[in-house]
Amino acid sequence: MLSLVIPIAFTLVGGAVALSLWRLLAGPGAPDRILALDTLYVNTIALLVLLGIHLGSALYFEAALLIAMMGFVGTVALCKYLLRGDIIE
């Protein structure tokens, strides 16, 4: 059962990554691209978690946690840049 479900899930999340990537390239505005990047990192967490289940290894958890933190900080920094035209005041 699991061996059947995991490839399906990989396909779906892979599709999600492709769609976000399309939005990242198509834009049209800066907020759209930032939103796409934000979605992309959350999708990456999903991929890493799936890989962890697939390989039966808990090693990927740290990577997922780091991506979650760095992604959030990145999104906030980019939004601040849009709001003020400057990151560090």
Place this chain on the structure above:
Amino acid sequence: MLEYLLSFLILTGAVFTFIGSLGLARLRDFYTRLHGPTKATTLGVGSLLVASAVYFSTRGGGISLHEVLVTLFLFITAPVSAHLLAKAALHLRERSLVELPPDDAAAADAPAGDGAVR
């Protein structure tokens, strides 16, 4: 039984993650696009993380709960980044399907509008 539960969680998670990105690609203005990733994707990844916690807890290596940390982190940060993105878009007067609310440009820069939602 456990395998069915796991499969259900993984499939739900993957489907919601996909729908979130589909919304991002499909909807027609920035403000509606914001809804897909903030809700669907967050729940999707949350569901996958719960599946991972259940999976590693039942493999004999003791209870594994650290996935909960990532889930919590995502559920706390997703609305914050959505709020900031919406504010940035309003500040830039991003195109919208409906009429934009009046611009109190000072609001976006005033420290009061900023420090409260974090």
Place this chain on the structure above:
Amino acid sequence: MNRRLLPHPLLTLALALIWLLLVNSLAFGHVVLGLLLGWAIPLFTRRFWPDTVTIRNPATLARFIAVVMYDIVVANVSVARRILGRPERLRPAFVVVPLALRSELAISLLANTISLTPGTVSSRLSPDRRSLLVHALDVDDRDALIASIQQRYEAPLKEVFEC
């Protein structure tokens, strides 16, 4: 004395819990280390936490969390259906929700809750903190939406964090 040694007991507990989750272990040493970190970090970062959080009504808070979790699941199913449906039929709108809350923590919690639940994203807080601009994905009735936000989320938060 107590307030100076242990300024934020809730934060201490939360930090200790996060440490235990991070190391994924319940060993005695880690419990002690977690509590030590939970004690030391608030002490050294005291300047960032000027106000203490008081929870007046834990039962209401628990009920509020349960309601929000239920709503998150329902919200996702309805948002998913709208994304899969025809995008032309959506009726997005900006709605201004007047706020009765005054404390910063309660307002941020309300804004986050609104973003996580049915088809709404909080977009901007007015400079005087009297109203919150909310973008909704699909609205029939603005007044009903405002009333549901006020009754379902704002009232319990007011009860828990303010008098």
